[in-house]
Amino acid sequence: MSKNRVAIEIVDVEKVYQMGEVQVRALRGVSLNIDRNEYVAIMGPSGSGKSTLMNILGCLDTPTRGSYRLVGEEVSKLNDSRLAHIRNREIGFIFQTFNLLARATALHNVELPLIYSGRRKKERRKMAMIALDRVGLADRAEHKPNELSGGQRQRVAIARALVNNPAIILADEPTGNLDTKIGMEILELHSHRMVGFRDGSIEFDKINPNRL
Amino acid sequence: MLILFQLWEDMKMALTAIFTNKLRSILTTLGIIIGVMAVIAIVSIVNGMNRLFVDELLNLGGDVFMVQKMDIIITSNDQFRENMKRPDIRSDDLKNLIEACPAVSYISPNVYNFKRIKYNEKTSQPLMVRGTDLFQQYMKSQNVIAGRYLSFSDNTHARLVCVLGFDVAENMFPSEDPVGKTVKLGSWKMTVIGVMEKQGDMFGQSLDNYVIVPLKSFLKIYGFRRSLEVSIKAKEGRFDEAQDQVIGYFRRIRRVPYSDSNNFTVTTNENLINVYKQTTAVAYAVMIGVAAISLVVGGIGIMNVMLVSVKERTREIGIRKALGAKQLNILWQFLIEAVTLCLIGGGIGLTIGILIALLVRTNTPLPAAIPLWTYGVGFGIPCAVGVTFGVVPAYKASQLDPIDALRYE
Ligand SMILES: Nc1ncnc2c1ncn2[C@@H]1O[C@H](COP(=O)(O)OP(=O)(O)O)[C@@H](O)[C@H]1O
Ligand SMILES: [Mg+2]
Numbered sequence: 001m002s003k004n005r006v007a008i009e010i011v012d013v014e015k016v017y018q019m020g021e022v023q024v025r026a027l028r029g030v031s032l033n034i035d036r037n038e039y040v041a042i043m044g045p046s047g048s049g050k051s052t053l054m055n056i057l058g059c060l061d062t063p064t065r066g067s068y069r070l071v072g073e074e075v076s077k078l079n080d081s082r083l084a085h086i087r088n089r090e091i092g093f094i095f096q097t098f099n100l101l102a103r104a105t106a107l108h109n110v111e112l113p114l115i116y117s118g119r120r121k122k123e124r125r126k127m128a129m130i131a132l133d134r135v136g137l138a139d140r141a142e143h144k145p146n147e148l149s150g151g152q153r154q155r156v157a158i159a160r161a162l163v164n165n166p167a168i169i170l171a172d173e174p175t176g177n178l179d180t181k182i183g184m185e186i187l188e189l190h191s192h193r194m195v196g197f198r199d200g201s202i203e204f205d206k207i208n209p210n211r212l
Numbered sequence: 213m214l215i216l217f218q219l220w221e222d223m224k225m226a227l228t229a230i231f232t233n234k235l236r237s238i239l240t241t242l243g244i245i246i247g248v249m250a251v252i253a254i255v256s257i258v259n260g261m262n263r264l265f266v267d268e269l270l271n272l273g274g275d276v277f278m279v280q281k282m283d284i285i286i287t288s289n290d291q292f293r294e295n296m297k298r299p300d301i302r303s304d305d306l307k308n309l310i311e312a313c314p315a316v317s318y319i320s321p322n323v324y325n326f327k328r329i330k331y332n333e334k335t336s337q338p339l340m341v342r343g344t345d346l347f348q349q350y351m352k353s354q355n356v357i358a359g360r361y362l363s364f365s366d367n368t369h370a371r372l373v374c375v376l377g378f379d380v381a382e383n384m385f386p387s388e389d390p391v392g393k394t395v396k397l398g399s400w401k402m403t404v405i406g407v408m409e410k411q412g413d414m415f416g417q418s419l420d421n422y423v424i425v426p427l428k429s430f431l432k433i434y435g436f437r438r439s440l441e442v443s444i445k446a447k448e449g450r451f452d453e454a455q456d457q458v459i460g461y462f463r464r465i466r467r468v469p470y471s472d473s474n475n476f477t478v479t480t481n482e483n484l485i486n487v488y489k490q491t492t493a494v495a496y497a498v499m500i501g502v503a504a505i506s507l508v509v510g511g512i513g514i515m516n517v518m519l520v521s522v523k524e525r526t527r528e529i530g531i532r533k534a535l536g537a538k539q540l541n542i543l544w545q546f547l548i549e550a551v552t553l554c555l556i557g558g559g560i561g562l563t564i565g566i567l568i569a570l571l572v573r574t575n576t577p578l579p580a581a582i583p584l585w586t587y588g589v590g591f592g593i594p595c596a597v598g599v600t601f602g603v604v605p606a607y608k609a610s611q612l613d614p615i616d617a618l619r620y621e
Contacts (some may be wrong), residue, residue, distance in 0.1 A: 060534055061615040080539050087614075088536020099531045099618065103232060116536035121221065160535070 007168065008034040008057060013066035015052050026052040027063070036167075051096060054172050058093045059083050088116050092161030096172040098153050100145045106132060106156045107141040113164045131159040219548075226549040229521070230556070240517040241557030243510020244594055247503045248558045251593070252565025252586050254499040257572055258492055260580035263417050265488050275446045276351045277455055277480045279462065281439040284479060285487050298475045300439035303427075305465060309442075312464075313457035315450035320347035321440040323430055326579050329423060330396040331384045338579065339380060340422040341397065343430025351443045359391035359406030362426050366405075370428035374402040378410040378420035397423070400433055455480075507593065510557065511601035518550050518605035529609055530617030543610035550602025551595055558594030562587070 015027040026049040034040055044050050055061035056068060059075055068075045070086065078086070087093075100109045110128040119127070132138050135155035145153050161169055230237045282295045301321075309319055323343040329336045342348075349361045356375070366373055374395065381390045381404075390404045402425065411419035431438075446454030455478060462468075462476050522529070529542055537545075565586075572580040 055615050058534070060618065084533070084536050084538040084541075087534060093534055095534075095618075099527070099534070101528055101531060103228075112532065113535045116532075116538070116541060164536075 007036050007038075007071055008032070009069040010056070010063075011067045011069075013053075013056065013063040013068060015049070015056065015061075016064045027056075029066070051172055054170055057168075058091050058170050059086050060093075084116070088113055089164060090167045092164065092166035092169040094154075094157050094161045094169070094171040098145075098157040100153060100156055100160075102145055105142050105144055106137060106148065106159075109145070109156055110160045110163050113160060117164060127163055128159075131163040132156070134162070135159045222544065222548045223552050225545070226552040229525075229549055230553055233521075236517060237553060237556070240513045241510065241553055241560070243506045243508075243513050244554050244557030244597060245510075245561040245564065247506035247510055247597075248561025248590050248593060249565040249568070250502040250506065251499060251589055252562055252582065253568040253572075254495055254502075255586050255589075256565070256569035256580045256582045257578060258495045258499075259583055260569075260572065260578035261488075261492065261495070263579045263581070264577065265484070275448070275451045275454075276443055277446070277451075277458075277478055278441055278443055279458060280441040280477050280479065283477045284484065285491050299466060300437075301442060301476065302440065305462075306440075306442060308465075309444075309458070309461055312461045313454060315447050315454035315457050316444055317447045318347045318350050318445045320345055320351060320443045321427055322348065322443060323427065323434075323438055323440060325430075325434055326577075327397060329380070329384070329402075331393065334384055336380060336384060337421070339377070341430070342422055342424050343427040343434075344424060345427050348424070348443065351445055354411065355409045356406045357409050358389065359404070361406055362424065367426040367428050370432050371426060372400060372402050372429055373405045373426065375406040375408060375424040376404055377408055377422040377424075379418050380421060380423060381407040395423075397425070397433065503593075507597055510554075511597045514550055514553060514598065515601040515605060517553075518546060518602055519608070521549070522546060522605050522609040525609075526612065526617045526620035529612050530614055530620065533612070533614035534618060539610040542612075543606045546606035546609045547599065547602050550606065551598030554594035554598035554602075555591065558590050562590035565590075 010030060010032050013027055013030045014025065017024040017026060030049075030053060042050055042053065052061070056063050059070070059078075062076060070090070075083075100106075101112070104112075107125070107128050110131050111124045114124040114127055129138060129141065132141055135158055137152060137155055137159065140148060140152060140156075145156070148156065161171075279301065281298050281301055283291065286292050286295060303321065306319060306321060310316055321344065325341045326338045327341050328338050329341075344362070345367045346362045346364055349356070357378075358381075359375070361375055362373070365371075374397070376384070376390055384390065384395065385393065390407060393404050394401050395404060396402070402423075408420070408424075413419055425433075427440075444454065444458055459474060459478060463474065466475060468475055529537075532542065532545075566582060569580040569582050572578050
């Protein structure tokens, strides 16, 4: 990444869903700058477009209008291969529904980003095991998602988001659908990881303000 | 090396996906299984026919024809049943043949078997063991290059002696003179008395892979209840006449009514070649037809199941893309999966095809053999089918929009 201090820069972003006759304007001219090493929480009631924005920031979706510059690069101008590289190396995404591969073990789930970084198997295993260990799930490595509790699944998702040392971590409602105790656990995990991330700027979506 | 290793990794991943849907995968590969199986089985059977044909041709010189019990090619059940009812040809039937047929100069009875021979610790390939008599050597202009041919008394005394085809002598006795040595035919010890001149090969089959033993010794070793094939050499320029006389002779001694057709078969070189050309052409046409149809059907099955699989795994594709999979990674993943699926089918087809060839070999006189290149076919065809029919679903998968794929229910 360049020396540019501003990591994320969106200007006047709109997202419109065309539902037959009806247009749903999920984002209406959002502008936002996020610097390096910044820890940002975006809050809003359900349906206010948080996930939509997050998907755009994570280079999974494209805005209908407006510009998104990621470390100076205009995202809409990037090709598939470059976007895949960014999603793989620069962004760690913790989805609201975790999005784990149901048929794969926790370990394999955490390995996935490493596969697409072209890491060799041995190295992959090791890095994934370390990441799982950090979230306290080393002993659940061979479990499939349906053999894990909700909180454990979320921790697998966190391990997966962190395993490739991304510059940006995006978490969609990290505490939203879990009980408070697990939510706290995860927050602690995040702050722990933050120390290790010199370049990391973490975004949280709808963190319970009382807990921060 | 690294690429091969990576390929193996990718295939293992594909296998995991395939094994989560075992039954569906097996059903899908049925077309490939049948296609590959058909190719292997038919190729090996035709190969066996080539060998049998070569062995038949071994008997026939220019003005030689044969009388045998069964037709060479049987194409219907009725024909088979009629053939089975025919009386065997026995030595006694031949006693008066020469006197009755003035256009015939010699006759020689033959019986065959496919067996291995042994010399010390060495065992040969299965080869044609022919029981015959001394007149067989006049049917064709072929000389003895070492030792001697069967004699009259070898037969009358049923001596345990044999004459080797050139290749057998060369393979079994690379550095010794075979004449005078003892080879084993099953548990029977046979003394080698001679070696025949080399004849070369035909249709890729050696014409020199045989052992000749006296007819009487053959019958003693393998049992008497078998029909003879009679080689008959016509006198110079009297080929057609000789055939007519022989046909008349057999009809007479068998008392075949005037209106009935022959209950034996007369074979000449010419009609042998015609029959052979027809059957192999048919066999190959059938092979190409069956294989092509089942492979296309199989390919469409593969395409269908891969399309379903892409649909079912839309979310998985979305997840992979969100984590950094490029279009090419996804394309590759599904292409490998299609090819792996086809290779499994190919492997099963290959195995069944080989089993069929073995069954044919042990239960029929056809020495069915599987040429090496069919193993290549067993892998090549499935790969080609996998790529051809897998590319569309794989491309579709690779082009999915990440966010749409993630949202897919
Ligand atoms: N794929 C879609 N198609 C149509 N409308 C959508 C789609 N995704 C989201 N929306 C709409 O956009 C709005 C914002 O949704 P979302 O970003 O998921 O909200 P949040 O995450 O803040 O709860 C909602 O009104 C929702 O109905
Ligand atoms: Mg949401």
